[in-house]
Amino acid sequence: MILQLENRLRDALRRHLELHYPDSAGLVIVLETPPRPELGDFASPLCFELARRVRRPPRALAQAIQPQFVLPPGIARVEVAGAGYLNFFMDRAALLGDLGFASALFQPGGAPAGDPIAALTPFVFTPLNARYKGKVIVEHTNINPNKAAHIGHLRNAVLGDTLVRLLRRRGECVEVQNYIDNTGVQVADVAAAFAHRDELGGDLPAPREALEHARQVRRRALAAGSLSAWPQLFPRTPDAPARAAHSFDYLCWDVYARISQYYRQQPAAQPWRAAALHAIEAGQPPLAEEAQIIADAVVAAHLATMARINVAYDMLPRESEILHLDFWARAFALLQRAGAIRHETSGKNAGCWVMERPRARAAPAPDAAPGDEDAEAAKVVVRSDGTVTYFGKDIAYQLWKFGLLGLELPCRRFQPDPAAPAVWMSAPKGAPEAPRFGGASQVFNVIDSRQSDLQEMVIAGLRALGHEEAARHSSHFSYEMVALTPRCAEELGYQLTEEERARPHIEVSGRKGQGVKADDLIDRLIADALAEVRQRHARLDPGAQFALALPIAVGALRYFLLKFTRNTVIAFDFKEALNFEGETGPYVQYAAVRAANILRKAAAEPEPAAALTASCGDADALAAFAADEELWPLIRLAARLDAQLEIAMEAMEPAHMAKYAFALAQSFNNFYHRHAVLGESDPRRRRLLLKLTALVRHQLAAALDLLGIETPRAM
RNA sequence: GGGCGCGUAGCUCAGUUGGACUAGAGCAUCGGCCUUCUAAGCCGAGGGUCGCAGGUUCGAAUCCUGCCGCGCCUGCCA
Numbered sequence: 001m002i003l004q005l006e007n008r009l010r011d012a013l014r015r016h017l018e019l020h021y022p023d024s025a026g027l028v029i030v031l032e033t034p035p036r037p038e039l040g041d042f043a044s045p046l047c048f049e050l051a052r053r054v055r056r057p058p059r060a061l062a063q064a065i066q067p068q069f070v071l072p073p074g075i076a077r078v079e080v081a082g083a084g085y086l087n088f089f090m091d092r093a094a095l096l097g098d099l100g101f102a103s104a105l106f107q108p109g110g111a112p113a114g115d116p117i118a119a120l121t122p123f124v125f126t127p128l129n130a131r132y133k134g135k136v137i138v139e140h141t142n143i144n145p146n147k148a149a150h151i152g153h154l155r156n157a158v159l160g161d162t163l164v165r166l167l168r169r170r171g172e173c174v175e176v177q178n179y180i181d182n183t184g185v186q187v188a189d190v191a192a193a194f195a196h197r198d199e200l201g202g203d204l205p206a207p208r209e210a211l212e213h214a215r216q217v218r219r220r221a222l223a224a225g226s227l228s229a230w231p232q233l234f235p236r237t238p239d240a241p242a243r244a245a246h247s248f249d250y251l252c253w254d255v256y257a258r259i260s261q262y263y264r265q266q267p268a269a270q271p272w273r274a275a276a277l278h279a280i281e282a283g284q285p286p287l288a289e290e291a292q293i294i295a296d297a298v299v300a301a302h303l304a305t306m307a308r309i310n311v312a313y314d315m316l317p318r319e320s321e322i323l324h325l326d327f328w329a330r331a332f333a334l335l336q337r338a339g340a341i342r343h344e345t346s347g348k349n350a351g352c353w354v355m356e357r358p359r360a361r362a363a364p365a366p367d368a369a370p371g372d373e374d375a376e377a378a379k380v381v382v383r384s385d386g387t388v389t390y391f392g393k394d395i396a397y398q399l400w401k402f403g404l405l406g407l408e409l410p411c412r413r414f415q416p417d418p419a420a421p422a423v424w425m426s427a428p429k430g431a432p433e434a435p436r437f438g439g440a441s442q443v444f445n446v447i448d449s450r451q452s453d454l455q456e457m458v459i460a461g462l463r464a465l466g467h468e469e470a471a472r473h474s475s476h477f478s479y480e481m482v483a484l485t486p487r488c489a490e491e492l493g494y495q496l497t498e499e500e501r502a503r504p505h506i507e508v509s510g511r512k513g514q515g516v517k518a519d520d521l522i523d524r525l526i527a528d529a530l531a532e533v534r535q536r537h538a539r540l541d542p543g544a545q546f547a548l549a550l551p552i553a554v555g556a557l558r559y560f561l562l563k564f565t566r567n568t569v570i571a572f573d574f575k576e577a578l579n580f581e582g583e584t585g586p587y588v589q590y591a592a593v594r595a596a597n598i599l600r601k602a603a604a605e606p607e608p609a610a611a612l613t614a615s616c617g618d619a620d621a622l623a624a625f626a627a628d629e630e631l632w633p634l635i636r637l638a639a640r641l642d643a644q645l646e647i648a649m650e651a652m653e654p655a656h657m658a659k660y661a662f663a664l665a666q667s668f669n670n671f672y673h674r675h676a677v678l679g680e681s682d683p684r685r686r687r688l689l690l691k692l693t694a695l696v697r698h699q700l701a702a703a704l705d706l707l708g709i710e711t712p713r714a715m
Numbered sequence: 716g717g718g719c720g721c722g723u724a725g726c727u728c729a730g731u732u733g734g735a736c737u738a739g740a741g742c743a744u745c746g747g748c749c750u751u752c753u754a755a756g757c758c759g760a761g762g763g764u765c766g767c768a769g770g771u772u773c774g775a776a777u778c779c780u781g782c783c784g785c786g787c788c789u790g791c792c793a
Binding site: 028030031032033034035036039043045048049051052057058081082083084085144181184185186348349351352354380382383384385387389390391393394448449450451452453454478480481483503504505507529532536552563564565567568569571573575576579580581582583584586587589590591593594595597598599600601602647650651655656659662663666669670672673674675676677678679693714715 | 718719720721726727728729731732733734735736740741742748751752753755756757758772773774785786787788789790791792793
């Protein structure tokens with residue numbers, strides 16, 4: 001709503017400048033929100049920039065423009081302020097009219113017996129235009145399928161999922177992919193650990209049985225369609241919401257830490273890894289089969305974890321298919337033919353295929369050892385033993401995402417949890433009904449900033465192959481890692497040195513089994529939320545209490561991960577992550593619930609029908625309402641959702657949307673304490689206050705939905 | 716050594732892409748507000764040389780240069 005108005009205003013300003021100031025060509029017209037409401041609804045500092053070009057004082061320019069400017073529809077007046085600002089005031093009554101303030105609170109037929117919120121007259125907003133021509137692929141999560149997900153993976157998944165939601169809201173056609181590295185070292189290590197379980201020591205919990213359990217899990221997952229007969233894989237009950245702590249991914253967490261430690265202590269065992277990798281690549285039984293069992297079972301666990309926090313995927317491309325269906329072979333041929341890679345015959349990388357870095361780096365350090373120059377200058381694509389690196393596979397994958405490989409990725413259903421929707425997973429032989437994946441015109445890779453070097457190289461690879469267009473439409477959606485505060489690390493039992501204790505954060509190590517497991521954190525959040533719900537809703541049955549606690553826990557978690565801007569390292573701390581007060585998800589949810597409560601109460605009044613399904617206001621009532629300076633900032637902020645979405649997309653920063661949701665909740669809470677909506681004696685004003693409450697509830701719920709957060713029915 | 720990022724209130728962070736008096740939130744601290752549409756809330760107070768030094772500009776937390784401190788990357792791991 002506001003976005004269209006802003007665009008009209010920008011166009012009008014641009015036309016004015018073109019007409020009167022030829023020197024203004026190319027000037028970007030910035031619109032901002034003035035610091036105080038009495039200064040108007042939009043401010044443009046364009047006269048400051050214009051002043052430089054035409055060499056006249058900014059204020060004089062503003063005063064010259066002000067009387068001549070032809071106001072676009074929706075803008076009531078323009079004023080000159082400060083040293084040369086142009087401040088614009090909306091036609092408030094017109095905005096209220098466009099927002100539907102004159103229409104009835106409830107649709108004809110009135111509030112039903114069920115949820116009255118569903119019977120509210122909907123607000124109609126202009127749909128936003130997609131920016132990209134074709135399909136947009138977002139790749140996120142991408143967890144090694146060899147152990148349970150941890151807090152860092154949650155940041156990735158929540159950021160990626162929120163990006164998807166923002167894109168979809170703007171009308172983009174989005175395909176969500178979660179890449180599964182099922183043939184890498186990490187899976188090989190766990191497979192090797194199971195194979196050598198006797199040497200590893202006896203206190204690992206029943207690996208033999210666990211592997212058998214995993215085998216069952218996998219069989220079920222792959223046999224989608226006949227699932228209902230099976231017990232649920234990861235049972236959840238109101239009082240024990242936790243996924244069983246002995247689930248397979250948790251076991252693998254310990255197994256992986258164990259074998260990593262064993263490798264450090266017994267270097268003689270290192271060949272296990274190479275043997276496992278080789279067996280997986282060659283498809284040799286039994287290790288190759290066991291590795292796939294492990295990987296698929298852990299993927300099933302990851303999907304279950306992510307489903308808990310409202311994260312879902314369209315498809316899971318597996319590395320095994322990238323390799324076995326000749327994706328890599330095709331990419332390698334293309335790279336060779338284009339001369340993008342070369343075979344090293346000497347130096348550090350002798351025997352490898354390498355790719356040159358896009359820009360020649362500065363001369364190596366004077367103290368650098370001979371050969372370091374090569375390391376700086378080139379990246380290995382194929383090792384001297386002929387195996388392809390992660391980097392090489394990534395190039396192949398990226399080419400396929402853009403449809404530049406000329407190969408299709410066959411898929412079949414994968415559905416470990418009958419309650420969750422099926423997801424497509426790549427397979428050697430696909431199902432005929434599988435949709436065609438890949439072939440996007442825009443790609444976002446959600447990967448933490450530690451991999452920016454690699455991502456730059458992948459994009460350079462596209463360029464080297466002549467795919468300039470694809471390179472320009474490849475985005476590394478980068479973010480900083482999640483680390484632990486030293487205090488939190490010690491709380492989890494890590495021994496820290498004095499030096500480490502003074503650090504801002506401690507990086508976690510999966511190999512050492514460090515880190516906060518995602519499900520543990522979610523369980524703690526649910527337990528805390530449940531305690532709060534019990535205090536307030538003691539008479540509800542446990543199932544209903546859980547139904548309230550779950551979205552609150554998820555809201556707290558997702559908001560916590562989204563409120564930091566992407567390039568801020570999150571130093572994780574339980575105290576902050578488990579907080580439900582202040583700038584948190586539950587704060588925003590609480591405001592939305594309060595608004596809904598007012599509306600429910602209004603619907604339940606003895607004689608609502610006539611009043612609540614009647615028109616909310618004539619022109620006079622609307623004008624009087626619009627002139628209320630105390631209400632206007634809330635109305636304006638609530639109407640701004642689409643403009644805020646655009647700001648968030650412009651900066652590719654989901655945190656901006658989170659901040660907006662919080663600001664709106666804050667503004668509404670303030671309103672809530674100042675105005676007793678249901679106690680308003682003037683019936684016309686009361687109806688409009690109810691309408692405003694409905695608008696705010698709608699926008700809060702919409703903003704939360706963009707963040708992947710549900711609005712609970714009560715709090 | 717090089718690349719990327721960060722340094723803003725006691726703590727954790729925003730700061731609309733160079734602008735408006737008085738640099739904003741949350742947490743923590745202190746003081747008020749529940750017979751009222753739920754206090755997971757509201758109102759108020761204290762607390763800042765925006766790392767340091769120069770520069771550009773009518774105007775700088777924001778841009779440039781140089782320092783200082785911190786993190787990540789710089790693997791024939793992924």
